[in-house]
Amino acid sequence: MHYLDMALVDFYQLAVLYKLRRPDAGFLPIHPRPLPMSATTPPSSSVEPDQAHLSPSPSTQTEFKTPERKRGAGYPVPDITPISLGSSIRQRQEGDTDRVEGYRRGDYDDYIREDLKSRVFVDLEVFMKNVLHVPDDWKTEWGPAIEAVKTDQKFEKHHEEYCQHCGRSSSQEVSFYKPLMNAANAVLDVLSRSTLGDASSGVPQYYHVNDPKKLRGGVINRVSLSPDLVVLHKECQPSKGEQLHWANPLHILEVKPFDGALCDGMNMPRLVVDGIDPVLNHVPPPKPIRYGGDRSTTLATSTTGSESTSSRSRKRPAEGSHAANKRPTKKSRTKSALSQALGDDAGVSVGEEEEGSSSKPETQRQVDPALQVCRYLLEMFSVPLLRSHATVGLVDRDRLQLYHANRSVILVSSAISFSEGDGLNKFIAIIIAFRRLSLKQNGILDTLTKNNTELVQKSEIPKDNKVVQEGNQLQLPGDKPQETFTVTLGDVISRDPATVGRSTVVLKATSDRWLETKLVVKISWPGSGRVPETDFLKKAYEEAEKTDGKWATKHLPRLFYAKDVVFEKDSTFESVASLFTDAKFAKGGYVYERRTLRIIIQEQLHPLKSLTNARHLGQVFLDIVCVHRWLHDCPGILHRDLSPNNIMYRYIEDVNAEGEREQQVYGVLTDYDLSSWTKDLKTDYSRTSQQRTGTPPYMAQELLKGTSTTHLYRHDVESLFYIMLLMCGRHMIGPTKGGPDTEAKFRIVMREGNLPYQKWFSVRDYDTLGSIKGAFFADKRAIELSPAFEDFRAWLRDLRYCFFEGFKCKLSDPSNQEETPRWKVKQAGGSASGVKPAPIPFDDETLGGYVDYSAIIEPTRYLKGELEGLMIRYDRA
Numbered sequence: 001m002h003y004l005d006m007a008l009v010d011f012y013q014l015a016v017l018y019k020l021r022r023p024d025a026g027f028l029p030i031h032p033r034p035l036p037m038s039a040t041t042p043p044s045s046s047v048e049p050d051q052a053h054l055s056p057s058p059s060t061q062t063e064f065k066t067p068e069r070k071r072g073a074g075y076p077v078p079d080i081t082p083i084s085l086g087s088s089i090r091q092r093q094e095g096d097t098d099r100v101e102g103y104r105r106g107d108y109d110d111y112i113r114e115d116l117k118s119r120v121f122v123d124l125e126v127f128m129k130n131v132l133h134v135p136d137d138w139k140t141e142w143g144p145a146i147e148a149v150k151t152d153q154k155f156e157k158h159h160e161e162y163c164q165h166c167g168r169s170s171s172q173e174v175s176f177y178k179p180l181m182n183a184a185n186a187v188l189d190v191l192s193r194s195t196l197g198d199a200s201s202g203v204p205q206y207y208h209v210n211d212p213k214k215l216r217g218g219v220i221n222r223v224s225l226s227p228d229l230v231v232l233h234k235e236c237q238p239s240k241g242e243q244l245h246w247a248n249p250l251h252i253l254e255v256k257p258f259d260g261a262l263c264d265g266m267n268m269p270r271l272v273v274d275g276i277d278p279v280l281n282h283v284p285p286p287k288p289i290r291y292g293g294d295r296s297t298t299l300a301t302s303t304t305g306s307e308s309t310s311s312r313s314r315k316r317p318a319e320g321s322h323a324a325n326k327r328p329t330k331k332s333r334t335k336s337a338l339s340q341a342l343g344d345d346a347g348v349s350v351g352e353e354e355e356g357s358s359s360k361p362e363t364q365r366q367v368d369p370a371l372q373v374c375r376y377l378l379e380m381f382s383v384p385l386l387r388s389h390a391t392v393g394l395v396d397r398d399r400l401q402l403y404h405a406n407r408s409v410i411l412v413s414s415a416i417s418f419s420e421g422d423g424l425n426k427f428i429a430i431i432i433a434f435r436r437l438s439l440k441q442n443g444i445l446d447t448l449t450k451n452n453t454e455l456v457q458k459s460e461i462p463k464d465n466k467v468v469q470e471g472n473q474l475q476l477p478g479d480k481p482q483e484t485f486t487v488t489l490g491d492v493i494s495r496d497p498a499t500v501g502r503s504t505v506v507l508k509a510t511s512d513r514w515l516e517t518k519l520v521v522k523i524s525w526p527g528s529g530r531v532p533e534t535d536f537l538k539k540a541y542e543e544a545e546k547t548d549g550k551w552a553t554k555h556l557p558r559l560f561y562a563k564d565v566v567f568e569k570d571s572t573f574e575s576v577a578s579l580f581t582d583a584k585f586a587k588g589g590y591v592y593e594r595r596t597l598r599i600i601i602q603e604q605l606h607p608l609k610s611l612t613n614a615r616h617l618g619q620v621f622l623d624i625v626c627v628h629r630w631l632h633d634c635p636g637i638l639h640r641d642l643s644p645n646n647i648m649y650r651y652i653e654d655v656n657a658e659g660e661r662e663q664q665v666y667g668v669l670t671d672y673d674l675s676s677w678t679k680d681l682k683t684d685y686s687r688t689s690q691q692r693t694g695t696p697p698y699m700a701q702e703l704l705k706g707t708s709t710t711h712l713y714r715h716d717v718e719s720l721f722y723i724m725l726l727m728c729g730r731h732m733i734g735p736t737k738g739g740p741d742t743e744a745k746f747r748i749v750m751r752e753g754n755l756p757y758q759k760w761f762s763v764r765d766y767d768t769l770g771s772i773k774g775a776f777f778a779d780k781r782a783i784e785l786s787p788a789f790e791d792f793r794a795w796l797r798d799l800r801y802c803f804f805e806g807f808k809c810k811l812s813d814p815s816n817q818e819e820t821p822r823w824k825v826k827q828a829g830g831s832a833s834g835v836k837p838a839p840i841p842f843d844d845e846t847l848g849g850y851v852d853y854s855a856i857i858e859p860t861r862y863l864k865g866e867l868e869g870l871m872i873r874y875d876r877a
Helices: 003-015 087-093 105-118 124-130 143-150 153-166 174-192 333-342 364-382 421-436 451-457 533-546 550-555 572-578 614-633 701-705 713-730 766-778 787-811 822-827 853-862
Strands: 119-122 205-209 229-233 251-256 270-272 390-396 399-405 410-413 473-477 484-495 505-511 519-524 559-565 584-587 597-603 647-655 661-669 731-736 745-750
Touching: 105 119, 105 364, 105 410, 119 124, 124 399, 124 410, 124 421, 124 572, 143 153, 143 174, 143 421, 153 174, 174 205, 174 229, 174 251, 174 421, 251 364, 364 390, 364 399, 399 421, 473 559, 484 519, 533 550, 533 559, 533 597, 550 614, 550 661, 614 647, 614 661, 614 713, 614 787, 614 853, 701 713, 701 766, 713 731, 713 787, 731 787, 766 787, 787 853
Parallel strands: 119 270, 119 410, 251 390
Antiparallel strands: 205 229, 229 251, 270 584, 390 399, 399 410, 473 484, 484 505, 505 519, 519 597, 559 597, 647 661, 731 745
16 A cells, blocks of 8 residues: 555544534535436336325315424524434344344343433423323312222222331332232222212223233333233233233333332433422432342432431421422532431522532432333333323332333423322322323324224233234225225334334235235324425426436335324323423423324335345345435435335336346335435425434444534435445345245345444444444455355445545645645636636535545446446436
8 A cells, every 4th residue: 555545544544533624515416407318218117096196185184284393492403413313223223134023122222221311300290280181280179089099998008018018128029019009909999989980081990910921022022021010901801820912001110129219300301390390399319228138239329418218217208398399409418308308398498509510320220220111111112003102100119200201202200209198199199190091191092993992901912922013904084084994904024113213113014995906004203393205205206207207206115195193282192292392491401303193005115135136136226326316306305314124126027138028126215204305404404303314334424423514415325335335245145934834035134154344233332333434434455245245346345435535535624725636626717737726615515526426326337247237227427
């Protein structure tokens, strides 16, 4: 290697570890007029009327529409948007494997930790009102029923038994289950005898000890989690020894036999409602006690200065009392916390707290239960099919905290002590509130599918652990009033479960409306302020008909039907969202992305890994390059989410080079949920995602590192390069079996042994992953490929070279004319020597011209072996 080249490599590897020195020049779109298609461009296929149906009729549009995005004080216009993290990208992160389900718990934990960063702390009263629909005057309205519960002999007996366990440091976790279950069921028994029990909208229910049994179904190993107490429909009566399914619980209670399991809100944004800071409005939990005879297990909570007390003597002031609403100043916190624990509220002033006082990190004793709760929320979203939100209660001895997730946020309530006083009243009120919720208020949507209700009411779900969606039916509104049709769901193709995120699931389907067509149903929760996927595709089809781009319709998905489900203003979904309109925070802030439940029906396509030879794989990749650029040039669409899951193909009978008709492969670019109009990427962030888009192993290194302020065309090209590289480097053509009695078929499968580029999938820190990718471009070593895909080497090598030279050019200072290439100076009208013309603006869109369409297409004209003579569908200068 030349010394200059070595210096540049070292310089580049150092530079990618830091943000680039110069600001981006902005989005410089390139829209030259496309050249006429060659005579070899295949004719476009006809589209049936149903296949072209993209928008709902006016009669149904009033009921199904995308809610308008609302912007508040807590909703800033982003500059560099945060990267999409958490469980929402777990399955997509493993996009080069064949797994859809069966992940171990540990596989998800790193992602769930990211979901926990989406927690927002709220006061319990706010939680009760907005999540549990408790009336403002619940103390008056429900007062008689609460008093009836407190004087009921069964409740008194079970509640006292539970409190006795709380007073014993040696109590084992299992000893808490039955007394807590009996106390909660006693509340329901009293409720059934009161006027509150007559609510017709409520779900008849009971509390059931589930531990140590595992719940079946779900996505995390399907049998790996065992919630302690589950709340079931009254008709769901499992026989002795029978395992319940994740479709059964209305909500869950997880019990911990030690103090300090609850979070205190000091390490997350705190939502201030009606001037109330949820941290200042409740008593900080004491430090955890030594329990179970193990004197080495004491850990500190993140609340500083609180006194260590045993559960036997853990006396808290009544919730809502003068002492409970005060918090000690920094100087006197230890004394005041002790005074609070003893019921002495003298000399405490809320206003004296120093704003911005630091808190200690959460302890492992707090993090582990939070992870466990988040796993439950994730599984509750996996089944039934349509669930808008889920709630889980976390108990540490005599304290209760509630978690609520709706794919936009995880709300965490302040805690109560339900041993006595106002905390006990709230505990009873919470059980009453859960009993009065309808199925829809529990998050289980039954308007489009009756099967959801049936799954909740019965425990006799097939023992083979098949995904519950299979065989489920959706009843969807048609184009005319009162017209409906049925869609029957089949196997899961892909599933992207999330507590915060799109949570997309794609299933095979059939319908009585399209009897002869193989369909897929895509159900997802995209941001409500985003342009619907159908709008992009409708514009693309319209543009193809107006121009010479009709060929492009062969490379676009055919949508048959699309509907958005609107939630009523008084729904839980909208009630929680309203908290973040003009939201105020006591600490930090949170960008709440309101989401829409969207159902799309489209034709069933073939996944990328079902291809059987390198030539077809090369043609699919080349087709994606062509249609992706055409979308950018003509309808003005940038995809922004390229991954192996979004590249598929279809077979179309066409004329080959020999003039014979045969089934030919056409690559299809799918999933436009995160796409944007190119004009909006610079001017209107309100119509783009609040999260930086993409799947980490396939994301552009600048987006991973946050050194680019907008998503550019070349970022998608870089993603496509990674897809090609990882597909050809980590896979081979090999046999695979669908079952023990089926004949093995050859297709793309994972290679055995140590796989190249493994760090791209294992590194969790995005900045580090971006640096690894940047160093890869500067690496002069040969690209590692599977022998089956050796013919891709020349194409991949040329692309890597273009990116390396482009990034090297970007690192140069454009104000230094000597560093401007001499051919560019002459091209701009200056002399190759002598007087210097004005500096040429750096074209960040193409990395100074190194990564434009021609740089991607030209190498394919000279490919050899299996890839020789691939069809270029979009041939332009």
